[in-house]
Amino acid sequence: MLDTDNPAAPAGAAFPPADRIATALAAALVAASITAGAALNLLGTPVQAQAAPLYALWRPHLGPGTPAALAVAAAVILHGPRLAATLPWRRLMAAGYTAAAAWTMSLAMIDGWRVGLAGRLTAQAEYLTEVPGVTDIPAMLAGFTGRILDFQPDSWTTHVSGHPPGALLIFVWLDRIGLGGGGPAALTCVATGALASVAVPVTLRALGSETAARAAVPYLVLLPGAVWIGASADGMFAGLTSTSLALLAVALTSGRRALAACTALAAGALLAFACHLSYGLVLLAPLAAVVVLAAVSRGHRHAAGPVLAMAATAAGAVVVAFSAAGFWWLDGYHLVVQRYYQGIAAERAYGYWAWANLAAFLLSAGPAAAVIARRATAAVRHDRAAHVLLPLAALLAVAAADLSGLSKAEVERIWLPFAVWLPAGAALLPASSRRGWLLAGATIALAVNHLLLTIW
16 A cells, blocks of 8 residues: 555656556547537537537637736746645645636636626526525525426526525625625635635645645646636535535544534535535535545544534534525425426437536546546555545546436536546656646646637
């Protein structure tokens, strides 16, 4: 078993044949999805995505964020790996968060302030359309499920109807504290989404692998998925859910009872609230299970029982609170399945999206994801460290979401809460190749945001 406190990348060439095959297969998948999507659109059997496999419009352009995005990418590629290895931990976390937020903001500003940020969440299908009508939060929660199905006078807009009420609640709360409108909402998504650049390494470090945590930071900073973190609610979901798992890891491994209790309660409450942000976030279960198993395997078995009991208590309190207010998760889920097939999802062929989804996910998670997945799959036979298991757990969640048939298109955004965990395995990459993978990921993000106009 590898030393989880010093997880060296496997020895050998920087780009061995197995990695070349994984990369070639990933590239072929993306190319095939683009070709097949274009062909289906031209032949009159549209896949309901003009730039399939991404939900976007072909619109080559430059913007005010272009110079900043290039500068951030260059700085992280040139100096990120060295700084990640040498900076004191707290300074590294601060630097990583700042760089991730700057990368996300600069990518969004390629489209300009209004199109790239302030107008994203004010479109007719988005959350902010419904905020002015929520004058009574308890009444909104009590009547939420009654407005999920379409073709009613008071049906919720697409995004509100497609999610539990927690997502709408966040934007209503922002409005209540004076942060209403598209600009503050978008900046909140960016600021919260950037938390993943801290939460993932904190999780790895708590589970015994600071070296793997440090290796992951530059990849989290330059995650191509930042294109959709700025600005979408799913970016915010990624930041909140990764934070909840980091809190769980800290609770399980902390030797301080007060800290363990506080973080356990916060983790449970946040995980339960996350399930009321998006129905698909119940698929965080494999990631949470890995956090628990990794902590137990490192000798924290005695802490697991009390921590999990406190987390479960807090989670239960959140579920009870929503239920008492009139929203029951299962009722909402069954109605959302019906609503899903009332829209364009009914016209999206599963035969195309079942595999094209994976291409979209690769564009969001980054080109290194294919190699990390291959190496983690090979390593898991002899290594159960967190940096091996967490990417595999994320892929398991993605596979379940894909097979459900309830995620046809737009997964480059919807699966962001899972995409942020692929860089957890960056330590598996040969050290000599890491700067090259950073360059490849940044190139994809820059190409997507300069060639396409992404939609919500």
